[in-house]
Amino acid sequence: LASRDFHPLDTVIKIKDVEIGGEQLVIMGGPCAVESPQQIDEIARIVKAAGAQVLRGGAFKPRTGPYSFQGIGVEGLEMMAEAGKKHGLLTITEVMTPEYVDVCAEYADILQVGTRNMQNFDLLRKLGTIKTPVLLKRGFSSTYDEFLNAAEYILAGGNPNVMLCERGIRTFESYTRNTLDLAAVPALQSLSHLPVIADPSHGTGRRELVEPMSKAAVAAGANGLIVEMHTDPDNSMTGDGVQSLFPQQFAKLMQDLEQLAPLC
Ligand code: PEP
Ligand code: MN
Numbered sequence: 001l002a003s004r005d006f007h008p009l010d011t012v013i014k015i016k017d018v019e020i021g022g023e024q025l026v027i028m029g030g031p032c033a034v035e036s037p038q039q040i041d042e043i044a045r046i047v048k049a050a051g052a053q054v055l056r057g058g059a060f061k062p063r064t065g066p067y068s069f070q071g072i073g074v075e076g077l078e079m080m081a082e083a084g085k086k087h088g089l090l091t092i093t094e095v096m097t098p099e100y101v102d103v104c105a106e107y108a109d110i111l112q113v114g115t116r117n118m119q120n121f122d123l124l125r126k127l128g129t130i131k132t133p134v135l136l137k138r139g140f141s142s143t144y145d146e147f148l149n150a151a152e153y154i155l156a157g158g159n160p161n162v163m164l165c166e167r168g169i170r171t172f173e174s175y176t177r178n179t180l181d182l183a184a185v186p187a188l189q190s191l192s193h194l195p196v197i198a199d200p201s202h203g204t205g206r207r208e209l210v211e212p213m214s215k216a217a218v219a220a221g222a223n224g225l226i227v228e229m230h231t232d233p234d235n236s237m238t239g240d241g242v243q244s245l246f247p248q249q250f251a252k253l254m255q256d257l258e259q260l261a262p263l264c
Contacts (some may be wrong), residue, residue, distance in 0.1 A: 211243055
């Protein structure tokens with residue numbers, strides 16, 4: 001079902017007035033994690049003013065260590081839904097377990113499956129039973145074929161609203177956090193009809209590389225970007241402050257992107 005042979009036309013996922021996979025470039029911006037009502041409200045205001053369409057933020061965080069901040073949970077979903085509504089933005093948040101799919105879908109417009117859960121087949125099957133759009137991140141050691149098979153689990157369950165996200169893979173290079181595989185963008189678009197989103201934040205792990213790699217991803221044909229931005233990145237509650245743009249950098253990136261592709 002994910003294959004271009006089966007479905008020659010591009011899939012366009014329409015959520016309210018935003019079309020993902022069509023002519024419009026869709027930008028999702030926001031913090032790694034929802035931290036407080038004030039934090040997410042202020043960031044939502046900046047995301048909207050910059051011209052992006054979707055607010056990102058994790059309430060459930062998949063952390064490498066069990067003692068690290070794990071996200072604030074359902075309260076974070078509420079805070080983000082409220083900020084999204086107030087500022088007229090769609091919202092995207094990560095869901096990690098099948099049990100939390102329904103509650104996350106109640107609060108968010110798009111559900112994110114993180115790189116570590118790309119082959120959490122019970123989660124994928126559960127996501128197949130609803131219609132909420134899913135942004136499926138590529139496993140950091142997965143091939144395109146494994147990635148498309150993971151998407152297939154969701155599609156096979158009856159949810160056609162899947163977008164693929166290239167977020168970088170593990171290579172021998174250690175300067176960057178991951179290696180953003182930009183060939184994945186056109187390759188996945190030729191193998192599949194699903195929209196392809198790039199994540200230059202996790203794909204590089206370095207703030208100064210986010211702008212050039214965002215532009216490169218758009219030049220490669222990405223249907224959208226998911227970008228971390230924080231008002232106080234040095235004090236963010238996850239380690240991802242180092243890859244988060246400052247608000248002014250996010251606004252500048254949005255202006256530059258408008259030269260490359262229509263935002264609405
Ligand atoms: C995130 O988006 O904050 C995240 C944890 O992403 P990934 O699953 O790509 O590491
Ligand atoms: Mn993050």
